[in-house]
Amino acid sequence: MLRYERNKIIGIEKEDDHTLIAHGMLDDDIYSIQLNVTISLDRLEILGIEGWWNRWTTPGGPRATELLEKAVGCRIEEEGFSQKVHKIVGRQACRHFANLLLECCHSAGEASLVIRWEEAKKTDKDLSLEAFLKGDVSRKPKAAPAEQAEEECPVESRPLEPAPKKKITGGTLIDLHVHTSPASPCSSAPVDQLIEEAKRIGLDGICLTDHNYVWDSEAVEKLGKEHGFLVLRGNEITTDQGDMVVFGLDKDITGIIRLEDLRKDVLAAGGFMIVAHPFRGFLTFNIGQLGLTPEKAMERPLFKQVDAVEVLNSKVTEDENNFAAEVASGLGLPVTGGSDAHEVTEVGTYATRFAADIQNEQDLIAALKSEDYEPVVFRKQ
Ligand SMILES: [Zn+2]
Ligand SMILES: [Zn+2]
Structure with a gap:
């Protein structure tokens, strides 16, 4: 009989009023990887990433930690964020790291919402989470101008339209x-x-x-x-x-x-x-x-x-x-x-x-x- 277990744990820590740290760990019979992602609360921007392979079986393994650095500066709620992570980390190195990084970032995004909701409840103690989400126009960090975003992120952001394989004209x-x-x-x-x-x-x-x-x-x-x-x-x-x-x-x-x-x-x-x-x-x-x-x-x-x-x-x-x-x-x-x-x-x-x-x-x-x-x-x- 085959016994196989996979554990994934994400924990979010509020470092101070402006910073969250997401801890992620994936551990199964083949891989064991760990991540610490530092994220700014106001812009939901990745400030730093540390990654470790505790154990690996593929030669692509150790390289992933270097490539993680390239996701620093990305904002987790910006357009095409997960695609960028897949491109930078997943395709070039390791999809397990990419997935774990995305999970860490999504969890940090959720945590930031709860933090903002808690904040809003200070002035309106009966505010429900649903009402808060509906009214929270400031939920998303303001989009930076395009050139600035380019600078911040190593991969170009995705256009609104999904990129077609070939541009169709006429028809x-x-x-x-x-x-x-x-x-x-x-x-x-x-x-x-x-x-x-x-x-x-x-x-x-x-x-x-x-x-x-x-x-x-x-x-x-x-x-x-x-x-x-x-x-x-x-x-x-x-x-x-x-x-x-x-x-x-x-x-x-x-x-x-x-x-x-x-x-x-x-x-x-x-x-x-x-x-x-x-x-x-x-x-x-x-x-x-x-x-x-x-x-x-x-x-x-x-x-x-x-x-x-x-x-x-x-x-x-x-x-x-x-x-x-x-x-x-x-x-x-x-x-x-x-x-x-x-x-x-x-x-x-x-x-x-x-x-x-x-x-x-x-x-x-x-x-x-x-x-x-x-x-x-x-x-x-
Ligand atoms: Zn419909
Ligand atoms: Zn319809």
């Missing part, structure tokens, strides 16, 4: 995620106005993805002809594991369906399924998700059931979009963008640029399966 630019009124009760956008606006701002097409609503294919074709514009059908379906935008599925689904069952339907229909805004609300108000790392998120079973991940959606925060992009890139899943417009002026905020020329629903599904597309920021308010 077809489609907003894949749009809600119309009255088909979606939460939308105030009459379909005709929405189409006209999409046309006016220079999109090539839109997909009507009303909630659990199957558009009649002839009605949609008629709309396209009337407006001289590419109008396609999709459907945003509520599942037990979040919202899915599906294409090529005519089945009328009401209520909440199990993702597994929806997956079977989509496969049987030869359709395509994109998980919409997979981390909506996760990084702002959901205290239970604090400390969620892209690695942990990648293990969510839902990602095994979807064909692509929506990484640009205007109804979530930039951090949530970036987090989704990190998870998708870690999993090697294709990524899309869509506005999730519920108002006329929101259409085209984000879109997806396809390399292919798309004229109808079949073209769209084939293009989605080709994986030759990229999410784009088209009209960001």
